[in-house]
Amino acid sequence: MALDIVLPAARRRNETSAIKPMHSWRRPPSHPVLGLIDNAKTGADRMLGAIGKELVDRKVIASYFVIRKESSSHSITSETRSELLARAHVIVSGVGD
Amino acid sequence: MSNSVREVEQFETYTDVLEAFFAEPWSDGLPVVPPTVALVDEMIAAGALAPGEAIGTLPGRQLSLHVWQAAAAAVMAGCRADYFPVILATWQAMFDPRFNLHGVFSSTGGAAIAAIVSGPYSDIIGMNSGTGVFSPGNRANSTIGRAIRIGAMTSLQAIPGELDYGSFGHGGKYSFHFAESAPPKPWLAVREQLGYPGASTTVTVMPAEAPRQIMHRYSPSAQDLVKTIAAAMRDPSTNGVGSGTTFLVVLGPEHAGILAASGISQRQLSEALSEMSKTSVSELAAAGLRHDAAGAHYSPPDEAGRILTARPEHILITTAGGHGAGWSTVVPCWTWTRSTLPCTRPVRLPGELPSPPLSRAGFPDFA
Numbered sequence: 003m004a005l006d007i008v009l010p011a012a013r014r015r016n017e018t019s020a021i022k023p024m025h026s027w028r029r030p031p032s033h034p035v036l037g038l039i040d041n042a043k044t045g046a047d048r049m050l051g052a053i054g055k056e057l058v059d060r061k062v063i064a065s066y067f068v069i070r071k072e073s074s075s076h077s078i079t080s081e082t083r084s085e086l087l088a089r090a091h092v093i094v095s096g097v098g099d
Numbered sequence: 100m101s102n103s104v105r106e107v108e109q110f111e112t113y114t115d116v117l118e119a120f121f122a123e124p125w126s127d128g129l130p131v132v133p134p135t136v137a138l139v140d141e142m143i144a145a146g147a148l149a150p151g152e153a154i155g156t157l158p159g160r161q162l163s164l165h166v167w168q169a170a171a172a173a174v175m176a177g178c179r180a181d182y183f184p185v186i187l188a189t190w191q192a193m194f195d196p197r198f199n200l201h202g203v204f205s206s207t208g209g210a211a212i213a214a215i216v217s218g219p220y221s222d223i224i225g226m227n228s229g230t231g232v233f234s235p236g237n238r239a240n241s242t243i244g245r246a247i248r249i250g251a252m253t254s255l256q257a258i259p260g261e262l263d264y265g266s267f268g269h270g271g272k273y274s275f276h277f278a279e280s281a282p283p284k285p286w287l288a289v290r291e292q293l294g295y296p297g298a299s300t301t302v303t304v305m306p307a308e309a310p311r312q313i314m315h316r317y318s319p320s321a322q323d324l325v326k327t328i329a330a331a332m333r334d335p336s337t338n339g340v341g342s343g344t345t346f347l348v349v350l351g352p353e354h355a356g357i358l359a360a361s362g363i364s365q366r367q368l369s370e371a372l373s374e375m376s377k378t379s380v381s382e383l384a385a386a387g388l389r390h391d392a393a394g395a396h397y398s399p400p401d402e403a404g405r406i407l408t409a410r411p412e413h414i415l416i417t418t419a420g421g422h423g424a425g426w427s428t429v430v431p432c433w434t435w436t437r438s439t440l441p442c443t444r445p446v447r448l449p450g451e452l453p454s455p456p457l458s459r460a461g462f463p464d465f466a
Contacts, residue, residue: 004109006136007116010125010171010253012106044394074395075202075438077159097264099207 030091033064037090039078040070043099063092105150105167107136120175125253127245127273131175142170145180146187147447154187155194157255158201160262164190164254172250177242181224186246188302188444189214189276193247195442202438203306204257208338209265210306210433211272212247213347215417217279217289218300220446226278230421232349233277233310233428244274269309280352282418283359289417292365293443299454303415305347305441306433308337315354316425321361324354325368329375331429332408335386338434341378341397341406345413345432345441348372351420354427369411377405415441 036057038050047068054066067089069082078086078095086093110116116133120126132138143150143166150170153163166187173186193200193212203210216226227237235241251257259265265272279289290301311334315327332346339345348368350358358368380390380400390397390406398407413436420426433439445454 004111005113005116005133006107007110008134008136008139008167008171009106009108010134010168010175010250011123012104014123042395044391044396073438075199075206075434077201097205097207 031064033061034091035089036063036066037086037093038066038068039082039086039093039095040068041096041098042071042074046070046098105165123253124258125175125249127248127252129273131249132177134171134174138174139167139170141180142173142178142183143167145183145449146170147184147449147451148187154190155200157204160201160256162255164194164250168254169246169250172253173242173246175249175253176246177238178246179224179238179242182239182243182246184446184448185216185220185224185243185276185300185302188446189243189247189304190250192302192304192442192444195444197440198304198306198442199439201262203433204251204255204262205264206433207264207266208306208308208433209263209268209272210308211269211275212244213271213305213307213310213430214244214247214276215279215289215303215347215415216276216300216446217303217417218446219298220300220448221278226276228278228280228419230423232419232421233271233275240276240278241274244276247276248272248274271307271309275307277419280418280420282365283355286355286359286365286416286418289415290443292415295443295445300446301443302446303441303443305345305415305430306439307347308431308433310349310428310430313427313429314425315427319357321358321363324357325371326375328427328429329372332372332376332431333378333382335378335383335388337431339432340376340408341383341390342435343398343407343413343437344409344435345439346372346376346409346415347430347432347441348414348416349420349428349430350416350418351426351428352418352422353425355418365416366411368416369414372414373407373409373411376408378408379404379406410436413440 040046040050050068057063117130120131148166150167152166156163169190173183224239226239256262289303290299291297295301311331313331315324383390400406
């Protein structure tokens with residue numbers, strides 16, 4: 003006898019097929035402006051500054067800026083998200099202590 | 100939200116369900132009970148919320164947890180239907196914005212959800228508050244916490260390497276629900292300390308590091324016992340030490356009895372533990388940790404050079420565990436109170452109206 007089973011969530015194959023660029027209308031220039039998110043952990047500012055400078059020196063990006071989160075354990079605010087979208091062509095965030 | 104539609108799929112065998120669920124992954128790594136339509140509907144009926152109701156939404160993720168999903172996870176975990184009111188109260192407490200659920204799930208700190216069930220309903224459903232309270236063996240304790248973890252993984256994507264970036268995690272992430280045993284008189288149960296009626300049952304959740312067992316059986320002195328507990332709280336490798344964090348202090352029967360018999364109140368005990376668990380720049384340095392005055396991690400020292408670990412109102416005294424020799428447990432919170440606070444919700448049975456908000460219930464915010 004077949005079992006009628008409630009699926010606890012959407013199957014992942016459906017999610018994967020639905021992924022698309024969030025802002026496909028924005029074509030980054032060849033030398034984009036990079037937005038970096040500082041997660042507010044000790045030393046993050048120094049590490050991100052070094053990465054940004056290196057990318058500028060290598061002419062990979064035109065410039066960069068860093069936005070520091072108010073708290074390491076909270077997501078970025080909607081205001082921060084808006085600022086990133088307005089100023090940056092490429093945004094990088096990460097996980098780390 | 101994206102995951103609001105309940106889908107039903109037919110499987111031929113239990114093994115087919117098991118393998119499909121492992122593959123998604125819709126499991127905590129252990130076999131699950133197949134959530135059949137009949138079992139999920141029975142679970143939903145045991146709660147006081149409608150199946151399509153969203154219990155909460157994970158900020159920034161556009162993912163909501165609906166009652167039917169919490170019920171499916173409860174079936175998968177092996178819960179009895181009468182456990183479901185406790186599960187719903189747990190989720191409601193976790194979705195309190197002060198709990199910061201996204202941070203709890205995503206942090207490298209790898210926190211578990213520790214949950215104290217305080218009140219008569221814990222006895223009705225057979226939860227363990229005694230011997231082996233944090234051990235396997237009791238169905239209610241084991242499966243209620245498991246239902247929360249499975250729900251987090253299946254419906255909120257709290258999967259290691261996806262949303263969950265806990266570097267290690269610990270065994271409490273499988274399940275960390277327990278019942279409170281009656282405190283010695285005149286002490287108050289957790290629900291009463293937090294402003295709820297004694298006849299109610301509440302669930303209090305705290306994101307937790309691994310528990311630290313405390314052995315103290317060589318002195319009948321309450322003062323010595325407080326020193327031992329404070330020493331465990333002051334461990335400089337604990338993330339929240341020196342930052343202003345929260346602690347659960349779970350006193351075993353002998354320790355609770357010694358302290359209550361000494362005449363100390365729970366509030367006085369919290370104050371003593373707050374004072375004696377303070378650390379210092381030199382203690383941190385002795386453990387290889389640098390107090391960076393410009394950094395965000397540690398609180399500034401006071402005039403005496405002491406650095407706060409936890410304010411009295413953020414040290415919750417509770418009672419559980421077995422008789423024997425003299426053990427207690429300290430459970431450190433995942434991080435400081437600027438980022439998370441323990442949260443409490445009453446257990447609501449089918450047919451009961453929602454409790455009116457209690458103006459003074461719960462943990463005070465940290466200014």
